Amino acid sequence: MSTIRVTGLRVRHRRTLALDGVDLAFGPGVHGLLGPNGAGKTSLIRVLATVAEPDGGRVEILGEDVADRGPRGRVRRHLGYLPQEFGYYPGFTVREFVAYVAWLKEMPAAGTDAAVERAVARVGLADRIDAKVRTLSGGMVRRVGIAQAIVNDPRVLLLDEPTAGLDPEQRVEFRELLRELGATTAVIVSTHLVEDVASACTEVTLLERGRVAYRGTPAALAALGASTGARGDSPLERGYTAALGAHRAPGEVTR
Numbered sequence: 001m002s003t004i005r006v007t008g009l010r011v012r013h014r015r016t017l018a019l020d021g022v023d024l025a026f027g028p029g030v031h032g033l034l035g036p037n038g039a040g041k042t043s044l045i046r047v048l049a050t051v052a053e054p055d056g057g058r059v060e061i062l063g064e065d066v067a068d069r070g071p072r073g074r075v076r077r078h079l080g081y082l083p084q085e086f087g088y089y090p091g092f093t094v095r096e097f098v099a100y101v102a103w104l105k106e107m108p109a110a111g112t113d114a115a116v117e118r119a120v121a122r123v124g125l126a127d128r129i130d131a132k133v134r135t136l137s138g139g140m141v142r143r144v145g146i147a148q149a150i151v152n153d154p155r156v157l158l159l160d161e162p163t164a165g166l167d168p169e170q171r172v173e174f175r176e177l178l179r180e181l182g183a184t185t186a187v188i189v190s191t192h193l194v195e196d197v198a199s200a201c202t203e204v205t206l207l208e209r210g211r212v213a214y215r216g217t218p219a220a221l222a223a224l225g226a227s228t229g230a231r232g233d234s235p236l237e238r239g240y241t242a243a244l245g246a247h248r249a250p251g252e253v254t255r
């Protein structure tokens with residue numbers, strides 16, 4: 001059984017069809033979500049995070065249909081979510097903020113202190129745990145965002161552009177953490193950086209204008225680029241361009 005199963009998913013924002021009948025399934029592993037601006041990545045992640053309701057289709061997470069309130073509440077305890085724009089309380093310390101999220105996720109109070117310390121240590125901020133969030137750099141705040149997403153040891157972890165704002169060293173560390181988490185968790189990461197996909201992802205889903213343009217391993221995507229002679233500075237970039245080109249109507253201009 002897949003951890004996440006999405007069938008015929010449709011999401012509309014006013015006149016824009018952000019997701020147009022998407023069928024996808026995800027199990028444990030690190031799943032990279034790629035696609036041009038406006039492809040529908042954030043719309044998909046928000047529906048999976050149960051913060052947005054779809055306009056059509058079905059979303060099952062951990063075997064539960066999240067359209068129903070009861071199952072949705074149960075599923076939320078097993079979700080971790082880092083939105084693209086992540087709101088936090090600057091006056092809280094790292095410890096207070098992550099503990100607050102643990103409380104929101106209805107974690108049993110007894111284990112919370114240890115879980116908060118563990119999550120903060122995993123993102124490399126143990127020495128700043130009692131610092132106020134407002135005193136941290138942008139990259140560190142991003143790591144606090146990741147800590148709050150993993151504090152409940154989620155079975156489904158949804159990260160919307162988590163590497164934005166991280167420096168190269170932090171990115172390398174973050175990818176290691178992703179690989180570790182992916183061993184047991186269904187991790188879905190949207191990113192514009194093909195390097196994130198190359199090194200950390202077990203599978204790639206490429207969205208384009210609300211549809212799935214490609215699904216496969218990073219190696220298969222890179223191979224696609226090699227066989228078509230598409231544009232790009234790395235094998236994966238060439239694969240990305242080739243997959244988009246194949247999905248678009250013939251003769252259409254590449255954005």
Ligand SMILES: Nc1ncnc2c1ncn2[C@@H]1O[C@H](COP(=O)(O)OP(=O)(O)OP(=O)(O)O)[C@@H](O)[C@H]1O
Nearest residue numbers: 013014016018035036037038039040041042043044
């Ligand atoms: N609140 C909104 N109101 C109107 N249109 C929206 C809204 N949110 C998204 N859209 C539109 O829906 C489409 C999909 O947007 P979405 O943010 O899901 O794409 P994305 O792949 O995450 O893009 P990006 O890479 O730029 O973050 C786009 O055409 C976007 O303009």
